[in-house]
Ligand SMILES: Nc1nc2c(ncn2[C@@H]2O[C@H](COP(=O)(O)OP(=O)(O)OP(=O)(O)O)[C@@H](O)[C@H]2O)c(=O)[nH]1
């Protein structure tokens with residue numbers, strides 16, 4: 001669904017540099033976010049400070065600088081690179097008399113635009129309402145300034161509440177709806193694990209190529225775009241490896257630095273796909289100069305979700321446009337260089353996946369009496385039948401089986 005902007009929003013991006021953070025790069029990413037949300041970046045201002053100004057995010061002098069730049073480039077609003085406190089938002093709104101937004105509002109807005117399933121929509125609305133309920137005064141002034149645009153969009157272009165009492169009611173209703181969807185998702189998950197199939201979650205920084213990889217491996221058609229957060233709803237597809245083994249691959253929502261807390265809370269069930277997976281396929285975009293930092297963000301987020309410590313294959317993707325870079329990932333069990341676009345390395349990735357599965361299988365060698373041939377079928381369906389030989393006493397089998405069925409076949 002394409003959203004049509006009624007008004008062109010021209011924004012100034014404002015960042016505060018604390019210590020040796022790379023605020024310039026963070027603002028470049030903020031510009032991409034703004035672009036995805038449909039705003040034009042007309043300028044960028046960074047203030048170096050010991051800490052963010054508690055009352056106004058940036059200091060007095062810098063506010064003046066922002067004001068004159070806005071006039072000079074004809075900007076309609078500002079976007080701050082960190083989540084503003086309710087007071088900071090009010091004060092800035094009061095000082096600058098323009099639309100004041102922050103990184104969180106922008107990300108929420110993009111999520112609102114991209115959510116397609118009912119679960120995604122509920123989660124986004126919940127995160128938006130929680131964010132709003134704490135900032136009603138400043139936001140209401142800010143958002144009514146341009147009568148629409150970024151920050152006012154709800155899932156499915158629903159009009160978002162601005163009344164605190166109604167917001168609270170709506171939040172309660174949404175939470176109830178969400179817990180129903182979560183129960184459903186849990187049922188799906190147990191259904192899958194009953195089928196004994198292993199699951200790998202494809203995780204990574206936003207825009208790393210996760211959906212493209214899923215599509216390339218399984219021939220599916222998940223939307224992939226050169227936009228941030230194209231995927232909000234997890235998709236699971238089955239993949240049959242060359243040796244006939246099957247596993248399930250789940251494409252997941254991407255991570256980003258400073259991922260809004262309210263989003264993580266609301267999207268918990270979606271993000272937890274990684275937690276319930278057996279393996280992690282971590283896609284890193286090595287053509288991005290920020291790839292090392294992005295990989296850190298991914299590992300930190302996985303840890304927060306309780307999804308760390310799993311067998312991990314890191315995929316160094318976009319080799320076709322990577323140039324001559326050496327990236328290493330000491331936390332991964334395996335690494336592989338790929339291009340989801342050209343297909344380079346995908347064969348090797350599949351072999352590694354096969355290896356991960358095999359590593360967990362137990363070796364069985366025995367002669368099955370002919371009346372127990374059914375057990376061989378069980379092996380064929382759940383494990384790897386390495387050889388079978390028909391002898392006088394029965395069928396001589398060498399195989400590898402998952403521990404769940406080991407006791408049934410020996
Ligand atoms: N050159 C090149 N481009 C790639 C490769 N893999 C993905 N892309 C492009 O990178 C962009 C993002 O790809 P997606 O698959 O949507 O990335 P994603 O990780 O699913 O992103 P989100 O769902 O938005 O978090 C698209 O324009 C893809 O065509 C690759 O190996 N090489």
Ligand SMILES: [Mg+2]
Pocket residue numbers: 210211212223224230231
């Ligand atoms: Mg995607």
